[in-house]
Amino acid sequence: MQDHSPSLLANGPDQSAAPSLIELLRAQISSSSELSFLMEAHDGLSAAIAERAGFNGLWASGLSIACSLGYRDANEASWSHLVEVVERIVDSSQLPVLVDGDGGFGNFNNARLLARKLLQRGAAGVALEDNCFPKINSFVGDRHPLADIDEFSGRLRAVKDTVADDLVLVARIEALIAGFEMDEALLCAHVYADAGADAILIHSRRSTADEMLSFARAWQNRLPLVIVPTKYYRTPISVYREARISTVIWANHSMRAAIAAMRQVCRRIIAEENTASVEPNIPSLDEVFELLKYDELPRAEALYLRPRR
Template sequence: MDQPFFMPRPIGPVQDPTKTLRDLICSSDLSFLMEAHDGLSAAIAKQAGFKGLWASGLSISSALGYRDASEASWTELVDVVERVADASGLPILVDGDSGFGNFNNARLLAMKLLKHGGAGVCLEDKGFPKVNSFVGDHHRLADIGEFSGRLKAIKDTTGNDLVLVARTEALIAGFGLEEALKRADAYADAGADAILIHSRKSDAGEILAFAKQWQKLPLVIVPTKYYRTPVSTYRDADISTVIWANHTMRAAIAGMREVCSRIAAEESIAGVEAEVATLDEVFSLLRYDELALAEDRYLPKQELTGAPR
């Protein structure tokens, strides 16, 4: 009897990731993007049911062993985004930091992301190099006109093929609501598709005040510090998208630290075996079953009568 012919698992209708991301951000329903920093975290986020991903600069830098201070290069970022895209097939909004330089660096980054799996890029209005928003008290903002030029360069280069999110750090830098709104207005005029307003406070008061006055474009937030705010509050404020920005990376740190400490102290893996993912879970997550079927179809059978040759 003939062996059944191996066919790869159907992927379904091919969706335009940029359109999918744009639909998520522009939807009247609140959308959520989950952080991913490598192929494995992307596959896990997809398995959990998320429809879109945030390629976090902090998380990717941390996973590479760098500080989130423009130490990782744009080429390293693009490499990670490609792996995230391959592992998940989900639309990815990429944290492009401040664009890795001037308008020319920003548009080069955007072009490369578009070619390697990015569906959107988010640029923040800081100078280069930048420092993570939650580190220190000195955050130098870019000139409004110069940053608008970075946004225009990306829009002129990629058009509607890449979702462009402009992130203002005005509140992070200690400026008030008026400055944040002025900058957001300018970035909307420069061609941004959405505005991300960021805060380092433990309550959402200044974010909600911004949302109350902002009407022009979809609004994206990152509630890392004001995490106790109920999601219903964001819906009531007509916020478009919430980014869970760094939690798989932080969960990985906590889990790996615990396991490494236990194994070092106990000099055994017996005590932690029940607390870590099984190998079968790993194999299932990364679709080893498809690899086995492919091997059955395409590799010659090995005779077991002697040593391998």
């Protein structure tokens, strides 16, 4: 299996005594006493920006990666597309990456193949959701057929048997998205925990956190609980801490911010037919070069391109 620690070119030598990225992600997700945050990344640039902003972990968002490739979040992008992008995200930062693996792109065999390839590319964890293949984004429409609970448990077991503890495995429950009652979501959580999940992600499309908080109270922290407050974003963070939520994922915000910024710049340039009013409001090329560590290249040239004496 190839070693895919963070890029030496971009980030310098690895420190062998430091915790592995998998250990870092596991520590973040397993703690119920300290709330952790994962920021969405959809390419190497967004990963580098999130790291520079101060985040300690990344969420390789299926929605955002699909959007960046010009696909819909309906399994139009393949697992190989996902794996290639994850490699660039991993290589562009020194942060642990939890990958949105959708439902595993098929049955148990597809899911374990995906997990093995993500491990090879340096991912620290994968989240699998109990949807049928092909899936549709949780916030699109009202038809969200769920996988059979035993069949999905088989996917989780297959992943766990394939990668053991070398990947953090998060089981994402879509029962509330699909309109089922809380009892069904809790049943899924217990079954998925028994199948080997390291954490549970409970998803809700409500505009308030009530549904998620009800689940958290009933779940009683049997496994760490991960949430994605895309719709209930007005909820104060203190509420999540009081509920002993482990991890909050900001799941698509860099992608959405990029759309807004690019839209604004494109409209202004086409209207004004120059970039004079745009330049003061966008990063300079020097900032781009600094972000991606261009200064490392001449140092490497001095080291490796010296003529032999």
